[in-house]
Amino acid sequence: MTIPTTHKGLTDLVRQHTQLHARTGPYTEELLRHPGKFGLGQVPAGLAPDSTTTSVCGYCSTGCRLKISLKGGQAVNLTPSANYPVNLGMACPKGWEALAVLDSDDRASAPLINGKPTDWNTALDTFCDRFQAIQNKHGKDSVAFISTGQITCEDFFLLGSFAKFGMGTKHGDGNTRQCMATSVVAYKQSFGFDAPPYTYADFEESDVLVxxxxxxxxxxxxxxxRVMNNTRDPKIVVIDPRRTETAQVATRHVPLTPKSDLILLYTLAHCIVRDGRIDEESLARTEGFEDFCDFLKDYSPEKTAxxxxQTVAELESLARLVSDPGKRxxxxxxxxxxxSYEGVRTAQAIINLCLMTGNIGKPGTGPNSITGQCNAMGSRLFSNTTNLLGGHDFANPEHRAKVSRLLGVEEDRIQDSPGYAYDQIIEAIDRGEIKGxxxxxxxxxxxxxxxxxFAHIREKxxxxxxxxxxxxxxxxQMADLFLPAAGWGEKDGTFINSERRFGVIRQVKQAPGQALSDFRIVHALADRWGGCEFLKQWPTPADAFQALKALSEGQPCDxxxxxxxxxxxxQGGVQWPFPAAANAAPPAKERRLYEEGNxxxxxxxAKFLFDHPSPLAEPTCxxxxxxxxxxxxxSSQWHTQTRTGKSKILRKLYPEECYLEIHPDDARRLGIADRQTVxxxxxxxxxxxxxxYAPTVQPGQVFLPxxxxxxxxxxxxxxxxxxxxPSYKYCAVKVS
Incomplete structure (x- = not known):
C-alpha cells in the first residue's frame, strides 16, 4: 500500500485502520484527528520536506547525534553530527545503519491477537477487558509491566503514570534491571542519589584510566x-579475566580470577591505607572511613594474591599506580x-578508592559507570518503577504529595513503597500471584x-x-495480544546518555501500517481504560517534557x-542538573558533579560502604x-539482535552462528579442533x-557472546x- 505523506492522507489512513468505537471518548477522537502529534505525522516542525535535521542515536548510552537528510518528508540517509560534544563527528557501525533497520520485512504493522491481525479498537478493548478482569478476580497487583531502556523519557513518564496511577498496579520494572541496577543502587547508597559524576571529557583528561x-x-x-584522543600519554589499565580487545591495546592488563574483583579492590585499598597514600581533604567530606580501615586489615596482598x-608485586604496583597523588x-x-551477585559492593569498592585518593569531582577522575542502553538513564529517573517519578521516593510522604500536586492525581493512588523488581515479578508469576x-x-x-x-512462567x-x-x-511470538510500536526515527522525545546529557530524538520516518508511537499507544489505552483524565494534560511528547521539568524541580536532576x-x-544537549537559576547563561558543554565536595x-x-565477599553461587566442579x-x-551486534539482525551490512560483520572462545590448550586436551561444533x-x-581457539581466554574459562x-x-x-x-558473568559448564 502507498504511504501518504500529507497530513490529510495520514488522517485518512488512521481513520481507515481505526474506526471509532462506542467506548471511544472525545480525547481518542482528538488523537485520531491529529495523528502527527503521536507518531504518525509529518516531518519535524519547521522543516521543509527536503532538508536536514538531527537526532540522538537510539542504540547505546553514548548518545551520539546524527545528522539526517530528508527527501519528500522521509529520511534517506544520515551522517554523524560534527559539532556535537559527545561523538565529535564519529559514529559506530550501528549508528550508520540506524535507518536501515527500520525497513525490515518483519516490522509490525497491525495489532495481533493470538498471531492474527486485528484493528486498534479491538486491541484496545482486549487489553482493557482482559487486564481488568484479572484485577477484578485477583486484585490490582495481579497485573505487572516490564519496560526497557529503549523508549523516550516522555514515553516512560506516560507509561509509568498510566500503569501505576491509572491501572493501579504496584509492580513494574525495566530491563535496565539487567544492566544498570547495580550502579543505581551503588550511587544512591554512597552519594544519596543516582548521580554518575563524570563527563566524557574525562576520557581525554585522565592520566590513568582503569x-x-x-x-x-x-x-x-x-x-x-575519546580515550584515543587523550594527549596526556595516559596509562590504560584493564582489569578483566579475558584479554579483551580493549585489554590488547591497554598499557596493562590485569587478568584476575573471575569474580575476585571485590577482593582485588579491597586489597588495593589496604595497600593505599597502609602506605598513607590518601587525600585528607577528600576524606573530610566522607563518613565511615575509620570502620573501612578496620575492615581492610584482612586484605593484605600476601593473603589475597x-x-x-596475581602476585603480591603486581598488586602492590597497581595500588601505587591508582593512588599516585600527582596523577588524575x-x-x-x-x-x-x-x-554480578555482589556487584553493588564491587561498584562501591571503586567509589571508595576514588574517595580516599581524592579522584572525584575533578577533571580526569571519578568512579564512572558507563550505561548500557540509549535511555537507561531516562528509565532510572522517569519510568516510575523503582523510583517515584523524577528520582523521588515512594516511601517519602512529601515526595508523594509533590507528585500528586504536579500531576493532578489523587495522592491515595500513589503507592508508598516500590513494587517488585524484575526477578521478583518473574517469581510472583511462577507462584501464581501475578496473572497478567x-x-x-x-x-x-x-x-x-x-x-x-521465562518460557516456563509464560505458561502460568x-x-x-x-x-x-x-x-x-x-x-x-508468545503474546496473546501484540501492539505494533514505532521505533527510533519514527517519534519525538528525549534520551539521557551516560554522562547525564539530555538529547532530542526526532521523527524522520513514518511508522509502517498501523504502528503507533509508544506515547500514543499509552494515551489510547488510558483513554479506553477510563479514570485517567489527568493524562490528558500532556497530549504530545513536548508537553510531557514540561511535566518532566516540573517533577525534577528541587531534585539533584533538576x-x-x-x-x-x-x-x-x-546547546548540543544539556547535562543535568540545569535548574532554572542557571538559565541566565548557556550551559557549559561538559560538566561534572561533586566539584564542591557536596x-x-x-x-x-559520601559514605564508605563495604562487605566481605560472598561465596560463588555456582562454583566449578x-x-x-x-x-x-x-x-x-x-560493535556491530546489539543485545538480542532485534534490530542489528535486520541489517545486511551489520550481519556481515559478525559470525552468523554462535561461537565459543576456548583456550587452545583446553581444546586440544579435549580433542576439539578449531571451528569444530561443540x-x-x-x-x-x-x-x-x-x-x-582463543588464547585471549584463560585456561579453565570459556566465553560466549x-x-x-x-x-x-x-x-x-x-x-x-x-x-x-542478575549475575550473567559466571556459571559452571562443561564442553564436549
Missing amino acids: FIGANPAIAHPIMWQ PKCG VSWWWTMGVNQ LWIIATNPNHSWIAQKK LDFLVVQDMYQSTETA ITGIPDYQFLEE YYTPSRK EDFPFILLTGRGT TIASRRASITALAY MHYPEVNQLTHASFDPHSRQ
Whole structure:
C-alpha cells in the first residue's frame, strides 16, 4: 500500500485502520484527528520536506547525534553530527545503519491477537477487558509491566503514570534491571542519589584510566575514540579475566580470577591505607572511613594474591599506580561489574578508592559507570518503577504529595513503597500471584537469565501483552495480544546518555501500517481504560517534557532551566542538573558533579560502604569444570539482535552462528579442533556452538557472546541482594 505523506492522507489512513468505537471518548477522537502529534505525522516542525535535521542515536548510552537528510518528508540517509560534544563527528557501525533497520520485512504493522491481525479498537478493548478482569478476580497487583531502556523519557513518564496511577498496579520494572541496577543502587547508597559524576571529557583528561569489567573498544567504540584522543600519554589499565580487545591495546592488563574483583579492590585499598597514600581533604567530606580501615586489615596482598590470580608485586604496583597523588585517575565499569551477585559492593569498592585518593569531582577522575542502553538513564529517573517519578521516593510522604500536586492525581493512588523488581515479578508469576504481564520494547524470552525459566512462567500467565517494533522477537511470538510500536526515527522525545546529557530524538520516518508511537499507544489505552483524565494534560511528547521539568524541580536532576527541545538542539544537549537559576547563561558543554565536595546524603557527605565477599553461587566442579563468561561480541551486534539482525551490512560483520572462545590448550586436551561444533552444557541446558581457539581466554574459562538466543539457557539465576541485578558473568559448564 502507498504511504501518504500529507497530513490529510495520514488522517485518512488512521481513520481507515481505526474506526471509532462506542467506548471511544472525545480525547481518542482528538488523537485520531491529529495523528502527527503521536507518531504518525509529518516531518519535524519547521522543516521543509527536503532538508536536514538531527537526532540522538537510539542504540547505546553514548548518545551520539546524527545528522539526517530528508527527501519528500522521509529520511534517506544520515551522517554523524560534527559539532556535537559527545561523538565529535564519529559514529559506530550501528549508528550508520540506524535507518536501515527500520525497513525490515518483519516490522509490525497491525495489532495481533493470538498471531492474527486485528484493528486498534479491538486491541484496545482486549487489553482493557482482559487486564481488568484479572484485577477484578485477583486484585490490582495481579497485573505487572516490564519496560526497557529503549523508549523516550516522555514515553516512560506516560507509561509509568498510566500503569501505576491509572491501572493501579504496584509492580513494574525495566530491563535496565539487567544492566544498570547495580550502579543505581551503588550511587544512591554512597552519594544519596543516582548521580554518575563524570563527563566524557574525562576520557581525554585522565592520566590513568582503569577499565574494570568493561570493553569499550567493542561495547562503546565512540567512548573508546575519546580515550584515543587523550594527549596526556595516559596509562590504560584493564582489569578483566579475558584479554579483551580493549585489554590488547591497554598499557596493562590485569587478568584476575573471575569474580575476585571485590577482593582485588579491597586489597588495593589496604595497600593505599597502609602506605598513607590518601587525600585528607577528600576524606573530610566522607563518613565511615575509620570502620573501612578496620575492615581492610584482612586484605593484605600476601593473603589475597592467590585468590586474585596475581602476585603480591603486581598488586602492590597497581595500588601505587591508582593512588599516585600527582596523577588524575578515573575508573570506568560496565556489565562485568554490574552483572554480578555482589556487584553493588564491587561498584562501591571503586567509589571508595576514588574517595580516599581524592579522584572525584575533578577533571580526569571519578568512579564512572558507563550505561548500557540509549535511555537507561531516562528509565532510572522517569519510568516510575523503582523510583517515584523524577528520582523521588515512594516511601517519602512529601515526595508523594509533590507528585500528586504536579500531576493532578489523587495522592491515595500513589503507592508508598516500590513494587517488585524484575526477578521478583518473574517469581510472583511462577507462584501464581501475578496473572497478567505487559512487556514494552524488550525481549526477555531471549535475554532473561536462565532463559528457560521465562518460557516456563509464560505458561502460568492468563494474559501476555507485548508492545514492540517487531512481531518476530522470541517474546512477541508468545503474546496473546501484540501492539505494533514505532521505533527510533519514527517519534519525538528525549534520551539521557551516560554522562547525564539530555538529547532530542526526532521523527524522520513514518511508522509502517498501523504502528503507533509508544506515547500514543499509552494515551489510547488510558483513554479506553477510563479514570485517567489527568493524562490528558500532556497530549504530545513536548508537553510531557514540561511535566518532566516540573517533577525534577528541587531534585539533584533538576532540569527546569531547559525551556524546550529547541534549546537542547541549539546547546548540543544539556547535562543535568540545569535548574532554572542557571538559565541566565548557556550551559557549559561538559560538566561534572561533586566539584564542591557536596553529596546528596542527609549529612552532605559520601559514605564508605563495604562487605566481605560472598561465596560463588555456582562454583566449578568435576562434572562442570569450566567457568563460562559472557559479554558483547562485536560493535556491530546489539543485545538480542532485534534490530542489528535486520541489517545486511551489520550481519556481515559478525559470525552468523554462535561461537565459543576456548583456550587452545583446553581444546586440544579435549580433542576439539578449531571451528569444530561443540556442546556446552550447564546444570540448566545444553547448546551447540563453533569452537574458536582463543588464547585471549584463560585456561579453565570459556566465553560466549550474549547476542545469540541460546546463550542464556546456560546462565545461572543468582542476584545481587541490594540491586536484584542478575549475575550473567559466571556459571559452571562443561564442553564436549
